[in-house]
Amino acid sequence: MPLNVHPDIASLTPYVPGKPVEELERELGIPKAIKLASNENPLGPSPKALAVLAEATATLHRYPDGGAHKLRVALADRWKVQPEQVILGNGSDEIIGLLARTFLSPGDEAVMADQTFVIYKMEVTAAHGKPVIVPVREGRHDLAAMAEAVTPKTRLLFLCNPNNPTGTMVTADEVSRLMARVPESVIVVFDEAYYEYVQSREFPDSLAYVRQGRNAIVLRTFSKIYGLAGLRIGYGVTTSEIAGYLNRLRPPFNTNSLAQRAALAALTDEEHVAQSRALNQTEMVAVRSGLAVLGFQPLPSQANFLYFDVGRDGREVFQGLLREGVIVRHIEGRMVRVTVGLPEENRRFLAALKKVVGTPTR
Numbered sequence: 001m002p003l004n005v006h007p008d009i010a011s012l013t014p015y016v017p018g019k020p021v022e023e024l025e026r027e028l029g030i031p032k033a034i035k036l037a038s039n040e041n042p043l044g045p046s047p048k049a050l051a052v053l054a055e056a057t058a059t060l061h062r063y064p065d066g067g068a069h070k071l072r073v074a075l076a077d078r079w080k081v082q083p084e085q086v087i088l089g090n091g092s093d094e095i096i097g098l099l100a101r102t103f104l105s106p107g108d109e110a111v112m113a114d115q116t117f118v119i120y121k122m123e124v125t126a127a128h129g130k131p132v133i134v135p136v137r138e139g140r141h142d143l144a145a146m147a148e149a150v151t152p153k154t155r156l157l158f159l160c161n162p163n164n165p166t167g168t169m170v171t172a173d174e175v176s177r178l179m180a181r182v183p184e185s186v187i188v189v190f191d192e193a194y195y196e197y198v199q200s201r202e203f204p205d206s207l208a209y210v211r212q213g214r215n216a217i218v219l220r221t222f223s224k225i226y227g228l229a230g231l232r233i234g235y236g237v238t239t240s241e242i243a244g245y246l247n248r249l250r251p252p253f254n255t256n257s258l259a260q261r262a263a264l265a266a267l268t269d270e271e272h273v274a275q276s277r278a279l280n281q282t283e284m285v286a287v288r289s290g291l292a293v294l295g296f297q298p299l300p301s302q303a304n305f306l307y308f309d310v311g312r313d314g315r316e317v318f319q320g321l322l323r324e325g326v327i328v329r330h331i332e333g334r335m336v337r338v339t340v341g342l343p344e345e346n347r348r349f350l351a352a353l354k355k356v357v358g359t360p361t362r
Ligand SMILES: *Cc1c(COP(=O)(O)O)cnc(C)c1O
Pocket: 039, 090, 091, 092, 093, 094, 117, 160, 163, 164, 191, 193, 220, 221, 222, 223, 224, 229, 232, 233, 234
């Protein structure tokens, strides 16, 4: 049948999600496979979130609160902004799409790094905008080059911090120099999905730019440290003006009632967050040293994953690990990303990797 598809859409490649554990177990008949591919919290969901879910099911016959009032008020309170400055998304992914569709006209430009979250390029292209891609340096955003890449057509600048998939961060000083150079009309998108894992004192206070009224949006999510990836809920903190425009395109019931309730509870679960952060800290050290023993040197990471050069075709290593029941992420070429998991998962990953790289490739 004849079918007309816009070339921008035809040019997209479908997002390849991390393989679900059940699928690997089914395909290869491997029991107890482990997934270290999507940067999920290995400790599971916040127990406080789980506790409210059962109760929340009683009202599933009702539509959710489209304005997610309680959660927006709680987030506004937490980050010292007005509730009108908070927008919720079906995952922060959805807000990236809303940003592209709201602010890009065909041909408008969005500046982003070459090794970063793949959704930016996808959404910008789908909105018929032009991704302007700036190479990273040693896995870090090159903010000077990104500022240089801004033209009168630039509407959005994506800054993933810490960066996925490299795990690296840019500092407060670097961001401050960027903000001084970027025209105020450009919306700077601070994607901080791993914010709660960050340990560095040099990490920028990006919300300060929002509070100053700069055209900026800070994206955070309940999918990572809060352990609610399956519920799909994330948020943006921005100016009331930007939030107002995004809300014109936001589907009215984009976040469901279970997600709203669970997120509200998870936000107060400081113990779960602290435990998750502590586990990540100690285990990241363990994984890093295990990798060093095998001769690998991951980039410095402020997130909950490590990114490293496997010194040979990364796909082969990825597939070798799959056969051992360990799912990681092959990024491109020789680069692989692995999520820091539970102690026993990490040990299994290291043992599997040793086995795979110890076997000469044909
Ligand atoms: C995981 C992730 C997100 C958030 O995803 P959602 O589940 O849609 O909230 C956003 N940005 C980056 C860089 C991520 O790694």
